[in-house]
Amino acid sequence: MRRVKLTALVAAVCMQFSLYAQNPIIQTHFTPDPAPIVHKGTVYVYTGDDIPGYDFYNMTKWRVFSSTDMVNWRDYGSPISLESFEWARDRGWAAQCIERDGKFYWYICAQTTANDMAIGVAVSDSPTGPFKDALGKPLITTGAWSTIDPTVHIDDDGQAYMYWGNGSLFYVKLNKDMVSYAGAIVEVPQSVESFGGIRQPKGTSETNSQAVQPKDTYIEGPWLYKKNNQYYQMFAGMSKGAESLSYSISNSPTGPWKYQGKIMTDQPTNSFTNHGGIIDFKGKSYLFYHTGLLPGGGSYGRATAIEEFNYNPDGSIPLITMSKKGVQPVAILNPYSRTEAETIAWAEKCTTRQDEKVGVYVTDIRTGGHIKVRSVDFGSTSPKIFTATLAAGLDGGILEVHVDSLKGPTLASINVPRTGGWDSWKTLNKNIDVKVTGVHDLYFVFKSHNIISGRKLFNFDHWVFKQ
Template sequence: MHQSNRYLSLILLAGFACSQPQETTHSVEADSTASKYSHAPLVEHIYTADPSAHVFEGKIFIYPSHDTETEVAEDDMGSHFDMKDYHVFSMERPGGKVTDHGVALKLEDVPWAGRQLWAPDAAEKDGKYYLYFPAKDKQDIFKIGVAVSDQPEGPFKAEPEPIDGTFSMDPTAFQDGDDYYLLWGGIWGGQLQWYEDQKLVEGRNGPTEGLPAPDQKALMPYIAKLGDSMTDLAEKPKEMLILDESGEPIKAGDNARRFFEAAWMHKYNGKYYLSYSTGDTHFIAYAIGESPYGPFTYQGNVLDPVEGWTNHHSIVEFQGKWYLFYHDTQLSGKTPLRNIKMAELTYLPDGKIETVKPMK
């Protein structure tokens, strides 16, 4: 075969393969192929990160971001995380086959977006599925959008504009009975430090301009109840206060405990658990409150630092057991090229979470 024709055939074959559902198997136990890791990658044929897991239709569905090779230079604003689409994955049971349902949403199909489809999440209401996602708009400012589908795996159709009243990134959808909430926020590349009173301050740029002084209250994530349509907010967003053991807000200089990004909420024994990444100290920390609005009191760490700079997770119950989903860089050894994993989560009698160790 002529070399150019052979190359074209390989490209076409690869494209066909990526468009079809793909299945892999995995274990939630120790990874026997690499002894230093506690858990095996769920997906190996593409790079995935920031896994948001939910139980829909009796299966676990995972909504991660999709890492790809890029020529964009690394910087503290995360420009090298240059994602351009989303894949949705499902599994009928932990340890079983993981199905890649293919591309669920592409950057070019989001009318308002300019670049960087970062960590998404999903929700279901009345048989409709909603994919919440951050992207930078044409002015390079992060907004949160929503796309809708009739099935959990998509494909999803994006609304023409971002959700009014949202800003920053890392949206998380949380259902509490008949109520649905959206949480979001992230500093440095997430641009939360560029806002005051939920309004963008002109002229701020870079990862640290606008951050509070170390002895001041840290920036916190935001929450708002979703409207009946699930595509708008029903109220003005509220700050979610994270407090220390003495009831004081966590300080900006408390890097091992303060909020950085990746807020997630779940409910256990009537309590609301807010978990989040501490960013430059690389923990997944958690705090507990009596209401989805908080305040929340810091308790400790869900997950110790992983291999790679970033840390992002989700927590879900499935058939009476709880699972943590997270990512590391086992497959590539490179921070912008990550792979998702899962581990069983253990609650202690006092309601605290036993810290997961991603490395042996």
Template sequence: MKHILSIGILCLLAACSPKENQKIFVYEGNPLVRNNFTADPAALVHGDRLYLYVGHDEYYAGQDTASGGREFNITEWLCYSTTDMKNWTEHGAVLSPADFKWAVGEAWASQVIERDGKFYYYTTVQAGEPCVGKAIGVAVSDSPTGPFTDAIGRPLVTDDMTSNGARGWWNDIDPTVLVEEDGQAWLCWGNGTCFLARLKPNMTELDGDIAVVDLPEYVEGPWLHVRNGIYYLTYASMGEGRENIAYATASGMEGPWTYRGELTGMAENSFTIHPAIVEFKGKWYLFYHNAALTLDGRAGAIGRRSVCVDELHYNEDGTMQYVEQTKGN
């Protein structure tokens, strides 16, 4: 009997222990992640744990002279998690553009949400023929750390479904998803134009027409959340030559949306910035990225960014207080 108990305890410990590819690190101030260049944060709370999904910015020869979007080199999405915002577990790569057979590379911003025990990974990839251009794909898993697999075998949103506008072939990027209390799910995305559409309960099909949300100085990177009956649409807006974070509020997803001003200033050393907002254990947090990290002798740059986090506070009227971006040790 003792031997059986000992074996059982050992098996339990093995199951609870981190996987071999998992590393533990302690948050020491911003940037949060310091062993990789990371960008476009997305946060998910599930159970007692907060999961952080990021694009892995990777250096390549010629990156510093590239332009037109080629400065960015994200070939996988990484996941980190925490139970206390101090000690973090690195789960490694959980999804890659190669997991979508219809994709031809280039991973951009994403978000993971949970519904009915399934985890849906909405992300930006470059589509091949016949849907050339940036597209939104969706992958699914039974676990927040994957493995994630292509949910429908084709893009969820393609360039021919939206008006090209000023940005043309890369309008359809940066998906964010919100599931309301009544179960209605919404998808919001876009560069240059902010698009909004309902999702069917299966989370893999649009339900109805695609609408356009008119927001001042909207650029990209929308994020949806709800607090005390107020709907928030936070996004990267154009500041004085670089992006900052602004937001609008509404009483429901169909608007009207009221512009509330800037939430942050511009990110250090970075043209882009990307918000993610989440409540975790009674506190609200804003995740974003800058380009303040130097790693392996290479300084941060437009395509070598670093994810950060700061607490977020609300006024009595529901507006969000301006967030000063902090620096660590």
């Protein structure tokens, strides 16, 4: 056997790709408005689903992904869509999911058949679904277009709060059942002290606007959470020509709020909007946000990105700069357990799809594409067999597995045959004659038998190494 060693050259190539290819964290779909939660040692992020190519936010579904290491994200597809809510008509915008007593409540906003925006809720016994409309009607409806972007927090005493709003900020106290609320809808007063300023009315003259221009103002996208007995209200605020991420704090979940400043501003996100979420995971703090930096993206084609940060000693949040390198892994991936092919750190020239037979799988695989999986630990004993489950309606192509870079040592090369159809799955094995131990990044590289072929090659469901 040949042994794989991380030479200086290979390590340099590995580092180059690792630094470049991590943000946005999902490349197979457009994933705006990330809303992360931590549940039993796993991070789940709930996103929208932009449809680029139109000058508006034409979302019709929501997506969910998970990770235990912050770099390899498993795609669970779209457990809910506008079709899940009989009262919804269009515009499925930002949403957030939260767990209570073993059930998961996914709060969404959508245009109703009455032609306003409303907030609804879907429920599931699992963070990845299946979800169903909990009420058969909206939870919050006000007849206004500002009823968008719900965020939910359950306080230490068990009381749950839901905030929302565009231009204005509102909240209600949710009942313990999480699908009803008690009391009236409360509008949060806004001022320079609370949110950095007051939004200028439409039609304000440029001269007056400059004269009273606030340093910030609440626009939309609230994110409520608690840390060290302090309540944080992050929101999309005002920046130069685009939204910033800003925040206020309070000693109470209902305020009064005290403006603290901007978290992310004046960054080359290629998106007018920004929408964020903050979590702690395995002793580290993370900001989730979105950019328009995927190919074909922009303000109407946005994708989730992540940055790690450290709170200041006084609990304040520093100014955070977006990066291409993103975050580093906080755990390892076990190659000897079945791994879904849609568990991805970086992907090019492929996407994912779901069906009732196998769930989510990788498809639209093209020559020159690849999937990168980070921080794979082979341990001290080298694997002997690589196994992959694939399907092809035509002569499939070649699946190569490389170590540490796209052109690194080849662990396995599988000729994918015609399996009998794009949904006719076949498990293929390949003996490994290269010895590999320790932690490495893996690259699943897609090639065609015909170098000039641009057609779809094969579908890819899952893989595993065997000793």
